[in-house]
Amino acid sequence: MIHMKKDGEWLVGHLVEDAASVGALLREQWRLPRKQVHLLFQHKEVLLDGTPAAQLAEAKAGQEIRLRLCRPEPLGLAPVDEPADILYEDDHLLVANKPPGLLLHPTEPRHTRTLDHLIAGHFARTGVAAKVRHVHRLDQDTSGVVLYAKHALASALLDERLRERNISRTYIAFVHGMVKQDSGTISQPIGKDRHHPNRRRVSSNGDPAVTHYRVVERYAQASKLECRLETGRTHQIRVHLSHLGHPLLGDTLYGGKGGMISRQALHAAVLRFSHPFGERPMEVRSPLPDDLLRLEQTLRQAPMRR
Numbered sequence: 001m002i003h004m005k006k007d008g009e010w011l012v013g014h015l016v017e018d019a020a021s022v023g024a025l026l027r028e029q030w031r032l033p034r035k036q037v038h039l040l041f042q043h044k045e046v047l048l049d050g051t052p053a054a055q056l057a058e059a060k061a062g063q064e065i066r067l068r069l070c071r072p073e074p075l076g077l078a079p080v081d082e083p084a085d086i087l088y089e090d091d092h093l094l095v096a097n098k099p100p101g102l103l104l105h106p107t108e109p110r111h112t113r114t115l116d117h118l119i120a121g122h123f124a125r126t127g128v129a130a131k132v133r134h135v136h137r138l139d140q141d142t143s144g145v146v147l148y149a150k151h152a153l154a155s156a157l158l159d160e161r162l163r164e165r166n167i168s169r170t171y172i173a174f175v176h177g178m179v180k181q182d183s184g185t186i187s188q189p190i191g192k193d194r195h196h197p198n199r200r201r202v203s204s205n206g207d208p209a210v211t212h213y214r215v216v217e218r219y220a221q222a223s224k225l226e227c228r229l230e231t232g233r234t235h236q237i238r239v240h241l242s243h244l245g246h247p248l249l250g251d252t253l254y255g256g257k258g259g260m261i262s263r264q265a266l267h268a269a270v271l272r273f274s275h276p277f278g279e280r281p282m283e284v285r286s287p288l289p290d291d292l293l294r295l296e297q298t299l300r301q302a303p304m305r306r
Contacts, residue, residue, distance in 0.1 A: 023055030144268025
């Protein structure tokens, strides 16, 4: 457990347990990159009880530790002067609400308005001189919650939580057909589709992937599901639900039909994790966007087929 507060360019806290060495604490427990740890010690930017520490120095519970990890950084991309929908923010992290159709980050030079650009604009307006660091990703046409880290230590700790599956993401999905089972788990490996560069497919040679689902509501020719990711493979929910025989409405890449909605009907609704500084449980929710609310209303009004 880490209790740290921001004090200007420094993160300040008290150690809650002994460590064999300060260097090992930063590298192995707090997961800071080795190069960054080396530079911190080289520039005497690791202090124990106010004194510059050596990498091999013992670290004792109760000692104050200071790390100069919040010095001003370039944003990394040009800020866009447009409001971002911020669901939660503190000195260490930020959770934003991504609208459908907006890229999360630029993949080509022509991409100059992405969610990352909007967050850069938010940082510029609020005086946060930090690199824009998203912790996980969403597809362009998927809406909902995205987690950002505001400094290197927060990024390292959140990345580790993501790898260890300690960040829970729950999605709302509208799929074709009436899903019979009230709940279930899809555990099928996912790999690239060699016939289509943008597609993924269930493949015995793919990476392990697990999706848990629960039926929230059934309609005449569709179902509303709540899906929880245990892993985070590219297009995981889209691939798994298509494999189940219930592709997402609007997801023409994976067998869904358009017409009722102009994108895949998928929304990242809830993000749950323990805050990296203090371990308090966090739950951030994003309401269904307008296009999915309209879709839901249409589905509820559709007559049953005879």
